[in-house]
Structure formats: C-alpha cells, structure tokens
Amino acid sequence: xxxxxxxxxxxxxxxxxxxxxxxxxxxxxxxxxxxxxxxxxxxxxxxxxxxxxxxxxxxxxxxxxxxxxxxxxxxxxxxxxxxxxxxxxxxxxxx
Numbered sequence: 001x002x003x004x005x006x007x008x009x010x011x012x013x014x015x016x017x018x019x020x021x022x023x024x025x026x027x028x029x030x031x032x033x034x035x036x037x038x039x040x041x042x043x044x045x046x047x048x049x050x051x052x053x054x055x056x057x058x059x060x061x062x063x064x065x066x067x068x069x070x071x072x073x074x075x076x077x078x079x080x081x082x083x084x085x086x087x088x089x090x091x092x093x094x095x
Contacts (some may be wrong), residue, residue, distance in 0.1 A: 004030050021065055028058030 004027055011023030032051045039047030 017065075017069055021062060024065075025058060028055065032058075039078055 035051040
C-alpha cells in the first residue's frame with residue numbers, strides 16, 4: 001500500500017503525461033497483485049476474474065489516454081508496404 005501511495009504521488013507531480021500514464025499502469029498492476037493475493041489467501045478464486053477484468057480495464061484505459069493525447073500519430077507504417085507508384089508520388093527516395 002505504501003508503494004501505491006508513492007506511485008500515486010509520482011502521478012500527481014509527474015512533469016509529463018507519459019509519467020502519469022506509467023504511474024497509473026503501475027498502480028493498476030499493484031492493485032491487481034493485491035487482489036490475486038487475496039484470492040490465494042482466502043481460497044476464493046472468483047477474485048481472479050475480478051483481477052483480470054481490472055487489468056483489462058487498465059489496459060484499455062491506457063490505450064484510450066494515448067489515443068486522446070496523440071490523435072494524429074496512430075497511422076501504422078511498415079517500410080516497403082506501399083506500392084512503388086504511391087512512393088514516387090510522395091517523393092520517397094531509396095538512396
């Protein structure tokens with residue numbers, strides 16, 4: 001719990017948004033580990049499903065935050081995947 005508070009403090013004072021995003025992901029991981037430990041100690045394995053849903057929600061939330069922060073950078077670029085005609089129109093040179 002102390003580590004969660006320290007990471008939360010880092011999320012609050014983080015100078016960049018990426019620092020805050022990493023902090024939120026770390027908090028999600030630590031809380032999921034606590035839920036899984038409770039499931040093991042109490043032998044109530046229904047908590048495992050709750051931990052997985054929590055992890056997935058944290059992952060999707062992180063992707064959403066990145067999508068909001070970088071709206072134009074989500075184009076997938078694979079070198080050599082375009083046809084040569086499109087590369088010539090863009091002025092791509094292969095030196």
